[in-house]
Amino acid sequence: MSPLTTNDDVTLDAEGLIAIPERPVIDSGSRMAIELQEGETGATQYTNSLVQTRLKGAALALGFGFAIFATWTLCRELAQSESHLSFEFLILELIATSLLLGIGYWLHRRQGLSAQRLRGCELLIFGLPTLFLAILHYLEIIFIAQDFSLIPQMPMSGWLILMFTYAIFVPRTWRVVLGVCTLIALCPILATIVAMARNEDVMGMISYDPSSTIEMILALIATIFACASSVRMITFLRRRADEAKELGRYRLKEKIGSGGMGDVYMAEHRLMKRPCAIKVIRPEKSADPKAIARFEREVRSTAKLTHWNNVSIFDYGRTSDGKFYYVMEYLTGLSLQELIKRRGPLAPGRAVFLLTQVCNALMEAHGIGLIHRDIKPANLMVTELGGAYDIVKLLDFGLAKPVEATSSVSEETELTVAGSLTGSPLYMSPEQAMGEALPDQRSDIYALGGVAFFMLTGRPPFESGPTLKVLLAHAHEQPVAPSTVMGSSHGFPSPELDTFVLKCLEKFPDLRFQSARECLQALEELPEADHWNSKKAEEWWNSNCSHYQSQHGSLHGR
16 A cells, blocks of 8 residues: 655646545544545555566676676686686675576565565665676776776676666666666776776776776766667657557557546547547556546546446457556537637536537436536546537546545555545635535535536636636635636526525535535426527537547547
8 A cells, every 4th residue: 555645735636636645634622533445455556566676676687797708707616727807706606696586586476565665676686786786897998907907998788787777677667777787887987997096006007098997987977878778769669569560359540538547538439439438547647546536536426327327348358568548438519618718608408408518418427426516517528429419428436436445454545634625626625625624525515516507698707817826715605606707608697596506505515405416406497497498409419510520529528
């Protein structure tokens, strides 16, 4: 399990979600509550297992490499009538061989090592050879200069092998490889400088002809950039291959969307030729246990939903390299965010027509004890489906959580602190914003009111600004009625619709509608309830089809 962090910064992630430090805040008379979430254990074990396998391979490769050089040194020692420096070389090479093979064997026998231990193994596997090679480098150039009075030819093979081994075996980004290889390359340079400072013969020889030292530095620089470039190219080719390869029974066609944790591809079933959308966690997120846990929670939550206003899940699984993915229905259309950005605020009747469908989606989710926690215009897709128009699909259950936390010890779990904030600040309920209570279905009702305000006015209830200012506004400021804001050219909302929106946006949960069913009943009683229907929706879509046909369901990944 991941340790709790103590970072005090408040930031927004790539999805516009506020990330509050996962730190327990203990007030007098209150107690820290720990909440269980699904998914981290399996993901963490897979990531650590992959790193452990790579490190084992690196340790054994370097160990056998030192063994080969030790064997050569021993043969050279036996063939010589008198010993020069071969014995010292042999001892160092045998020590390095024993340690590296020992670490490799230990990694082979031990299972389920933590990330911290694996980082320690990585330091030993590459730190010990670096140390031994630096000592050998130092001794060899002194030996050549003193015993043979020759300009030292800098020993380079060991350094090049070490850098390429790190680039090949350790799963790091090209920037990390660049930094590590640079540190490794500095060691022979420092060893040469120390040898020049401590030995006059070395100083004299290199001062007389520095060409070998310059060639060593140039070779090291070239190797550094070769390693970093190779890793970058491999990463690029892997991503291109991801876009073209098949996932189980599905063939990926093109990338159509991207969010903070996953990329979405248009795909089709190889046998049925049914179009679909596949969401795959991005490579750079594959080592983040929390991202994987959230990704798995999203598919497990969404797969339970069957209402046509909730996005449908067809299938899910893991790729051969362990990346999680799931298959959902392919939708064309616009998110509510994009629709209003392009066309302006909606007619009150159309807003009620769409809100009614969102209530239907929430009734199902709340009915099985699932709270969405991130209802916002970007997560509501307006589409055409089966000849029907203005169909709303509720997307992205990545933040959804059960109303009651499970106590089953068999489930994969992740520790988080109750009261930590997740969601979109512009539509976050006061209880979420202040972290004073666990959100329930009434938090979704508040967000629904914020979305309704946005539909009617073209802006959220509280104007965007510094994140903390928006959160405080949700907690303490009263929103104005939508009719007081310059809204749609199609007319202003009725007093009854104003009342509906403001009741959803009540600060105290007990004053709001208590369920999505209550919201639905209130919407059906509004004067605008019969102002928009399927016929008007079809007319609008037929006259504005050019505005949505090019979207390719891109909002799947928001």
